[in-house]
Amino acid sequence: MQRILLEGPEVEPVSLAEAKAHLRVEHEAEDELISAYLVAARVALEGDLRKVLIAQGWRLVLTEHPHGGRLRLPIRPLLSVDRARLMTASGERLLEEDEISLGGAADELRLDARLWGMIRLQIDVTAGFGETAAEVPAPLRQAILLRAAHWYEHRGAALEADGPGALPAGYERLIAPFRELVAA
Structure with a gap:
């Protein structure tokens, strides 16, 4: 199944002002950098959870009929099916x-x-916890802050992707309740 982002989020779950307060940054010289870290932290968290946080429009393209007529969506949580x-x-x-x-x-x-005779099916959906930052669970917003702050404070540091120090302390505990349980 192909996934195509049609429309990204209109707002980020964590604002620049919130991040600057967390980092204790009072100047504007690094606003662009901090904003980039916030976007990157959101995208990384979405990958970790296999969920999108804030309302986004996605197109799913199927070229085979799903087994049993049931399609488990790879983009979650689902807010709406907009068009098929x-x-x-x-x-x-x-x-x-x-x-x-x-x-x-x-x-x-x-x-x-x-x-069943389909050649191709396009399904446009909107997914996320909601359209505003307030609808994103607080622990996930905190995880974004932790990760963005970690990157900000350790700029240029060569960290091993899976090694100690790659993720800030507490990050995994914040996101654990939102991970999917996968049956073995």
Whole structure:
């Protein structure tokens, strides 16, 4: 399944002002750098969790019908299914609401059996905890602050990606409750 970012978040979960207060930075000379660290910390956290934090628009492209008609979304948590377009040998059309619906889990879609002849399916979704920073859980916002501050304070330091010191103390504990449990 191909994933395409259509629209990134309108705001970051942690503002520049919050980060500067956390870092005790009062000048504006490094605002651009701190802002870049905030974006990078959010993106890294989203990768760690396999979830997006703030509302973002994504397109999912399927070229095979999912097993059992159920599609586990790789972009979570789901806020809405905005549009679904089906391409078959006879053309393309938008799907009706009864042809695609939420499954038993909030991150699963059910596709109607009538769609089995598809060549390609494009599903546009909006995902994230919400549209504002306040809707992102506080521990995740704190994890962004910790990581951005760590990068700011250790600029230029060659840190091993998986070695000690690569992540600030407490980071893993903050994000652990939001990680997905994967069955063995």
